[in-house]
Amino acid sequence: MADVPASRDGLYTIKPITGKGRGFVAASKISKGTRILLEVPLLKTPDSTGDISSAETIVLREVKSLTKDQQRAFFALQNVQGRRCTPVLGIVMTNMLPLGASNSGGLFLEASRINHSCQPNAQHAWNDDLGHMTVHALRDIDADHEITISYISGVSIGYAERQRHLMEAFSFACVCELCSLPLTARNDSDYRLDQVRSIEDAATDLDQVLDHPAKSLSQVHQIFELLEVQGICDISIARACFIAFQIAAMVGDKARAKVFAERAYAARKVLAGDDNPTTIEFKHLAERPVDYHLYGKSMKCYDDSWEAPRGICGEDLENWLWSTDEWSRYSSS
Ligand SMILES: [Zn+2]
Incomplete structure (x- = not known):
């Protein structure tokens, strides 16, 4: 197993939060991308799709194997x-x-005490290489502010469905910033989240991407606009970057695929760290997009020497990145 890099001590305290029991509070300002927590599980639970009686038998066996102190904490x-x-x-x-x-x-014992927000400022991620759960800051968190994660992480669903899920699974009514919006703003938010989810479904439909890659990439561009308006900075960003990478890779557009993979890697590094297996995979794809298993599956637009225009940045880079007229020419030829 790899060395386990420690989280920094003293970043947070666990204390009472009004209406929420206890929760994590930043002890000092925490910068975006900081590893807040690194924790080994007290026990692992079996596949949740199995039957409940066998799950209980396994969990009971695990609890009995804990020390007395661990059982008390449990x-x-x-x-x-x-x-x-x-x-x-x-x-x-x-x-x-x-x-x-x-x-x-x-x-x-610790990560389980982090409270939920539908617009969280931190992200939990399991690191299978380390055998630890990690929690990272998704944005700067000021001292004395609560640290939150989403129990329905990365799922773009509206107010009513979120409340129903949280009540059924965790028996609480969420009053986070997003759930406390006035009705009109909440309806606007629900509309955007619904759009994000339906676009994600379409842009990950292999048949659609193979037949209409330019349309699929244009749809992903809309996701970024919706996420920005919505103020979302969670795992949805890394996922949208990766969907864009997949589309560019499938048409054999090595240059654009590389830029999207670099963005997926950067977003993933913030939420899960440089040592997370998926982050490592994204880093490799940013270095060698042609290694992706679906690379060139739709068509091969460009040869392997194809690179992004040299020195391009800012708005010019964005204009080039999302402009896929060349794809249409290749696909119709
Ligand atoms: Zn909420």
Whole structure:
């Protein structure tokens, strides 16, 4: 296993937050991209798609294997499930954080205490290489401000659906900044989030990308505009950059694919660190976009010497990046 780089001590304190029990509060100003927390799971929970009785058996076995102090800490965690299940399973269901793309989860004594916001200022991410959960600042966080993560991370859903999910899974009504918007502003926000989700669905549809790559990339451009207006700086940015990379790679546009992969890498580094396996993969694709398994799947627009215009930056770079008239010429020839 790789060396485990420590988070910086003294970045946060865990203290009572009005209406939320206890939560994380920044002890001093935390800069964007800072690793706030690095924590090994107290226990891992099985694939959540399995049946509940076998899940309980596995969790009970894990809890029994803990030391007495760890068991005390485990039973001190919140349980919002009430009589819907046993206390042990209730604690796990209330506090579990996902371990990457798998359906398994982990229970963390500290990370589990970070409260939710639908517009969070921090991001949790499982690092499979390190065997630790990481939490990074998504933007600068001032001293004495609460540190929040999203329990429905990176999912663009509207107010009503968010509230329903949070009530069902965690038994609370969210009153975060986004959920407290006046009705008109909330409806506008819901409309943008709905747009983001439907565009993501379309732009990741392989058949559509293969048939209409220029249209797909133009749709991803709209996602960035919507995310900016919405003030979202979470994992959605890295995902949109990667979708743009995939489209450019599939048409064999090495130069644009490289720029999008560099942006996906930079966004991913902020939220998960340079040592996260996905960040490392994005870094490699930024160096060698042609190694992507779908590279040139739609067509090969350019040869391998194709590079972005030298010295281009700012608005000129953006204009070049999103202008894909050349793709149409290649696809119709
Ligand atoms: Zn909320």
